[in-house]
Amino acid sequence: MKIAPIDREFKKRGIDTLLIHTGQHYDQNMSDIFFEDLNMKSPDVHLNVGSGTHATQTARIMIEFEKVCKEHDFAMVVVVGDVNSTIACTLVAKKLGILVTHVEAGLRSFDREMPEEINRILTDSISDLLLTPSLDGNENLRNEGVEESRIEFVGNIMIDSLFDALERVQSTDSNPAVKFGINRYCVVTLHRPSNVDIEEKVIQLVENLIETSRKIPIIFPMHPRTRNNLEKFEKLNLLEQESSIHILEPLGYMEFVSLVGGSTLVITDSGGLQEETTSLGIPCLTLRENTERPITITEGTNRLISDLSTLQISVDDALDNQASLQPRKPKFWDGKTAQRIVDAIVNCIER
Numbered sequence: 001m002k003i004a005p006i007d008r009e010f011k012k013r014g015i016d017t018l019l020i021h022t023g024q025h026y027d028q029n030m031s032d033i034f035f036e037d038l039n040m041k042s043p044d045v046h047l048n049v050g051s052g053t054h055a056t057q058t059a060r061i062m063i064e065f066e067k068v069c070k071e072h073d074f075a076m077v078v079v080v081g082d083v084n085s086t087i088a089c090t091l092v093a094k095k096l097g098i099l100v101t102h103v104e105a106g107l108r109s110f111d112r113e114m115p116e117e118i119n120r121i122l123t124d125s126i127s128d129l130l131l132t133p134s135l136d137g138n139e140n141l142r143n144e145g146v147e148e149s150r151i152e153f154v155g156n157i158m159i160d161s162l163f164d165a166l167e168r169v170q171s172t173d174s175n176p177a178v179k180f181g182i183n184r185y186c187v188v189t190l191h192r193p194s195n196v197d198i199e200e201k202v203i204q205l206v207e208n209l210i211e212t213s214r215k216i217p218i219i220f221p222m223h224p225r226t227r228n229n230l231e232k233f234e235k236l237n238l239l240e241q242e243s244s245i246h247i248l249e250p251l252g253y254m255e256f257v258s259l260v261g262g263s264t265l266v267i268t269d270s271g272g273l274q275e276e277t278t279s280l281g282i283p284c285l286t287l288r289e290n291t292e293r294p295i296t297i298t299e300g301t302n303r304l305i306s307d308l309s310t311l312q313i314s315v316d317d318a319l320d321n322q323a324s325l326q327p328r329k330p331k332f333w334d335g336k337t338a339q340r341i342v343d344a345i346v347n348c349i350e351r
Contacts, residue, residue: 001253001272002080002103004038005160005338013342018072022061022085023048037253038161039168054084054115061088066096074098075349079123080157082107082116082271082292090123101345103157105130106137107271107292116271120292129348131341133157133275134295134330154340155332158275163335165257175258177219180246186216186265186315191223195269195287199233204308205287206235209267212315213244216264221248221256265318267311274302281327283318285311299328 003019010017021043035042045068049060061084069077069092077093079086080103093100105124109117124130124141132138133156141151169175177185188209190196195205209218220239222230230236239245251259257276260266266277266284274293277284278300289306296302303318305311332340 001161002157004040009338009342019043020045024085033252058084058088062092065089066092082119087119087123094126100127101129102127103131106132106141108140109290109292111290152344155337157337159333160335160338169258174255182217184264186218187263188220189268192269196226196229202233208311217244219246221251295330299330301327
């Protein structure tokens with residue numbers, strides 16, 4: 001979702017790229033279908049690293065990506081986000097003397113127990129060009145002692161993909177809510193270990209989702225990790241037997257954008273959804289202790305829920321006050337971020 005608009009902008013300017021799929025996300029519905037939905041070319045290289053512990057996965061990516069780097073004369077490696085692929089490819093490129101650009105730099109949750117936070121900090125510390133989605137990212141990097149010459153505020157690349165997808169879904173019936181015959185609904189997505197790996201937390205979540213479904217129907221595209229744990233803790237059947245909870249397999253990007261775009265409320269632990277709901281003006285309740293995207297709270301529609309005992313109050317408030325919600329759209333969340341990214345990359349290479 002972050003690479004697609006950048007890749008299209010490179011192509012528009014006649015800049016040669018090699019698109020590498022590490023295979024970190026290997027579920028068919030959560031990976032390959034996205035390339036079709038995002039209207040982008042298939043990857044030129046598949047590393048096929050699959051799953052594993054953080055160390056195993058990162059090491060496999062590094063080993064395979066190093067082989068690719070040695071076969072090509074790259075002017076720069078562009079990495080996005082905060083996953084294991086991000087830090088693994090950054091480490092390899094820098095040790096081979098290749099310039100690295102990090103898209104979505106500067107985001108901080110200030111929680112070093114999150115694997116993603118470690119990936120963010122390390123990637124930013126060694127990348128040559130740090131492209132931030134919001135101005136708080138610039139401030140975070142300055143506070144860490146990063147030179148101003150390495151930092152550039154370009155805006156939120158996720159919004160480029162969102163706007164492109166929304167234009168294309170308007171002419172289709174891709175919203176899964178259609179088959180359930182509901183116009184007003186809550187989208188739920190949960191996948192973080194802090195929410196779905198702990199039995200006590202899962203029990204609380206299931207109870208809250210059932211209670212929420214009494215107020216508004218729920219559509220729940222379920223991550224494989226979440227489904228496995230719900231089955232392990234014998235709680236999946238409790239959700240399945242609720243007529244107002246509709247559990248789906250993971251969705252392609254177009255279907256998911258259509259689903260979220262038509263929703264009344266979103267409950268999630270995702271990072272990207274905090275941004276997309278802010279852009280769309282949809283109330284979002286984020287089930288996390290912290291967020292690396294505080295601008296979605298200060299200027300958007302997002303609210304952090306660190307204590308599940310308060311979730312229902314927030315659900316009621318969001319449903320009661322949605323009509324009066326008037327969020328501000330953060331600067332440069334305008335669908336033109338890819339242009340600014342490619343400008344910055346070209347300037348960096350030419351320096």
